[in-house]
Amino acid sequence: xxxxxxxxxxxxxxxxxxxxxxxxxxxxxxxxxxxxxxxxxxxxxxxxxxxxxxxxxxxxxxxxxxxxxxxxxxxxxxxxxxxxxxxxxxxxxxxxxxxxxxxxxxxxxxxxxxxxxxxxxxxxxxxxxxxxxxxxxxxxxxxxxxxxxxxxxxxxxxxxxxxxxxxxxxxxxxxxxxxxxxxxxxxxxxxxxxxxxxxxxxxxxxxxxxxxxxxxxxxxxxxxxxxxxxxxxxxxxxxxxxxxxxxxxxxxxxxxxxxxxxxxxxxxxxxxxxxxxxxxxxxxxxxxxxxxxxxxxxxxxxxxxxxxxxxxxxxxxxxxxxxxxxxxxxx
Amino acid sequence: xxxxxxxxxxxxxxxxxxxxxxxxxxxxxxxxxxxxxxxxxxxxxxxxxxxxxxxxxxxxxxxxxxxxxxxxxxxxxxxxxxxxxxxxxxxxxxxxxxxxxxxxxxxxxxxxxxxxxxxxxxxxxxxxxxxxxxxxxxxxxxxxxxxxxxxxxxxxxxxxxxxxxxxxxxxxxxxxxxxxxxxxxxxxxxxxxxxxxxxxxxxxxxxxxxxxxxxxxxxxxxxxxxxxxxxxxxxxxxxxxxxxxxxxxxxxxxxxxxxxxxxxxxxxxxxxxxxxxxxxxxxxxxxxxxxxxxxxxxxxxxxxxxxxxxxxxxxxxxxxxx
Numbered sequence: 190x191x192x193x194x195x196x197x198x199x200x201x202x203x204x205x206x207x208x209x210x211x212x213x214x215x216x217x218x219x220x221x222x223x224x225x226x227x228x229x230x231x232x233x234x235x236x237x238x239x240x241x242x243x244x245x246x247x248x249x250x251x252x253x254x255x256x257x258x259x260x261x262x263x264x265x266x267x268x269x270x271x272x273x274x275x276x277x278x279x280x281x282x283x284x285x286x287x288x289x290x291x292x293x294x295x296x297x298x299x300x301x302x303x304x305x306x307x308x309x310x311x312x313x314x315x316x317x318x319x320x321x322x323x324x325x326x327x328x329x330x331x332x333x334x335x336x337x338x339x340x341x342x343x344x345x346x347x348x349x350x351x352x353x354x355x356x357x358x359x360x361x362x363x364x365x366x367x368x369x370x371x372x373x374x375x376x377x378x379x380x381x382x383x384x385x386x387x388x389x390x391x392x393x394x395x396x397x398x399x400x401x402x403x404x405x406x407x408x409x410x411x412x413x414x415x416x417x418x419x420x421x422x423x424x425x426x427x428x429x430x431x432x433x434x435x436x437x438x439x440x441x442x443x444x445x446x447x448x449x450x451x452x453x454x455x456x457x458x459x460x461x462x463x464x465x466x467x468x469x470x471x472x473x474x475x476x477x478x479x480x481x482x483x484x485x486x487x488x489x490x491x492x493x494x495x496x497x498x499x500x501x502x503x504x505x506x507x508x509x510x511x512x513x514x515x516x517x518x519x520x
Numbered sequence: 521x522x523x524x525x526x527x528x529x530x531x532x533x534x535x536x537x538x539x540x541x542x543x544x545x546x547x548x549x550x551x552x553x554x555x556x557x558x559x560x561x562x563x564x565x566x567x568x569x570x571x572x573x574x575x576x577x578x579x580x581x582x583x584x585x586x587x588x589x590x591x592x593x594x595x596x597x598x599x600x601x602x603x604x605x606x607x608x609x610x611x612x613x614x615x616x617x618x619x620x621x622x623x624x625x626x627x628x629x630x631x632x633x634x635x636x637x638x639x640x641x642x643x644x645x646x647x648x649x650x651x652x653x654x655x656x657x658x659x660x661x662x663x664x665x666x667x668x669x670x671x672x673x674x675x676x677x678x679x680x681x682x683x684x685x686x687x688x689x690x691x692x693x694x695x696x697x698x699x700x701x702x703x704x705x706x707x708x709x710x711x712x713x714x715x716x717x718x719x720x721x722x723x724x725x726x727x728x729x730x731x732x733x734x735x736x737x738x739x740x741x742x743x744x745x746x747x748x749x750x751x752x753x754x755x756x757x758x759x760x761x762x763x764x765x766x767x768x769x770x771x772x773x774x775x776x777x778x779x780x781x782x783x784x785x786x787x788x789x790x791x792x793x794x795x796x797x798x799x800x801x802x803x804x805x806x807x808x809x810x811x812x813x814x815x816x817x818x819x820x821x822x823x824x825x826x827x828x829x830x831x832x833x834x835x836x837x838x839x840x841x842x
Contacts, residue, residue, distance in 0.1 A: 243705040243706060243707065244705055352793055354793060382561040382562055382732070382793075382794070383561055383732055383733075383734075383773065383776050383777070384561055384772060384773060384776055384789075384790040384793075384794075385789075385790075385793055386776065386787075386789075387776050387787035387788060387789035387790070388789035388790065388791060390787055390789075391786065391787055391789055409705065409706060410706075410778075411706070411780060412735075412777075412778040412779060412780035413778045415778065415780055415784065416778045416784055416785060416786070416787060417787070435784070436784065439780060449707060450706060450707065451780060452710070453706045453707045453709070453710035454706060454710075454735075454780045455709070455710070455713065455733070455735035455736050455738065455739045456735055456738060456739070456779055456780065456781060457734050457735035457738050457762070457774065457777040457779055458738055458762060458779060458781075459738045459758045459759055459762050460759065460762075460763070461781065468707060469711075471675050471676075471677055471705075471707075471708055472705070
């Protein structure tokens with residue numbers, strides 16, 4: 190396949206926990222939310238990469254760090270071999286043209302006082318991509334691309350005059366209008382109704398392919414990721430537990446967490462129903478994550494002390510199939 | 521006789537722009553020990569059905585026709601006091617949507633469950649009632665000692681379990697669960713679904729499970745009613761509906777759910793969006809989105825047809841023709 194576009198090495202993001210006046214006064218130890226705590230992966234040009242995990246796994250924080258909406262605490266992000274981890278804001282401007290984001294909630298991410306045309310033309314203006322006649326032409330073109338036609342009818346609408354699906358099309362148009370190379374979409378269809386979801390998603394995927402955009406798709410829905418992604422990375426409590434080609438990951442999961450996650454996905458087929466293997470408990474607090482392997486407190490294949498004390502290293506168990514688990518690292 | 525029988529239920533909401541026909545001629549039955557899934561997208565009227573059964577509609581909502589027979593008695597004919605004393609919690613209980621926020625944050629969980637018990641069994645002593653709360657906690661897989669906690673000390677999944685325990689507090693015959701697993705993470709969701717299945721077996725509970733997620737219904741229910749724009753478009757045994765759906769909307773909705781076990785495929789989409797219930801389209805309400813629409817679909821509303829076994833019903837001109 191193609192060259193690596195984005196490479197992430199030991200990326201971390203710790204958010205300080207607010208201590209309050211008294212806490213600072215008594216000089217208690219500063220606590221951190223270990224939102225992302227050392228993840229490695231790479232995204233190749235042209236692929237749809239799925240970042241999957243439960244809430245609190247750090248998938249959104251990771252996605253936002255890649256486009257530098259959140260400053261990484263540690264680690265390295267390279268984009269076409271160029272280190273962009275600490276590029277200052279000014280130097281980021283050319284990058285902003287290349288990397289765009291689509292947010293989860295189309296009711297929140299569009300300014301309610303701006304018309305669709307203004308929302309879409311804003312990145313063109315502020316990044317100095319186009320102006321005047323050309324700008325209008327591009328807005329019109331992209332509205333046609335996202336199937337909000339005829340464009341005249343939608344250009345002057347405000348977000349409240351659009352349905353959820355239409356808003357997410359505007360958000361997609363805003364991201365794609367500057368011709369980016371890389372787009373991060375954070376649960377872009379989870380707020381939409383079921384029957385509209387597939388349509389919006391298919392449109393997004395179609396456009397990403399048409400404009401040769403590499404796509405990072407963040408979701409909690411493993412079943413969906415399996416159908417739209419080439420590769421999947423599974424996160425848990427700020428760590429990447431397993432990453433592999435989508436088919437491999439679903440058919441031959443190696444990490445006990447991935448297995449549990451797959452088993453927990455409800456299947457829309459009454460004949461194959463009732464998956465019984467369900468792990469206990471809920472995801473622990475990221476302020477004080479468990480030592481050793483993060484998953485050892487809930488792991489059905491717990492090996493003993495080693496899981497509690499030593500953090501498993503990442504092992505390549507098959508072609509492009511990586512797992513961080515002592516079950517696979519001991520031999 | 522079915523435990524719950526709903527015939528031709530109609531509930532309309534008065535709004536400034538006119539009446540919204542949220543539930544329009546809905547009929548179904550739930551037998552003893554059976555669980556039925558009520559599926560549909562937001563705004564299709566599925567929650568309104570539940571609120572109409574328990575007579576919990578907001579002030580601008582009114583049930584203007586039909587009957588709700590619970591053990592043969594029409595709940596729509598009862599006065600408020602009778603509904604409160606005889607039916608709610610005791611006969612039929614409701615697990616509210618967003619159960620995570622359904623608990624009062626300033627009371628201990630046990631006090632809140634006790635409140636429901638006290639109303640229906642005033643003779644029961646406080647200590648005995650708390651003892652029952654502890655038993656209920658054990659039944660839903662929570663540690664009995666946690667009854668002393670406040671809701672904020674619970675995680676999302678634990679709150680959901682506590683709300684389920686509350687729904688079971690007065691030994692109801694029927695539990696209506698409105699999106700019981702929606703805001704939860706996949707693994708916690710699977711745990712809650714497993715609990716629901718176990719309780720259903722153990723207590724021989726009858727259930728109505730309201731959700732937009734057909735895969736949850738496939739995992740827990742015996743039969744399913746699929747609603748669209750205030751009407752049930754198809755109703756029947758779960759195997760029949762999932763494997764041989766006849767209504768184009770039911771077919772589309774089922775295909776819209778990705779199956780993790782199926783080979784990789786592109787997602788199948790339904791074009792368009794649900795209609796505005798202030799002025800629903802003429803004839804069949806699904807017509808504007810239906811790829812099989814015919815002239816008759818525009819002119820006449822399809823009748824509800826009963827096929828083969830009595831259980832399978834569908835409202836579509838396409839099926840009527842063949």
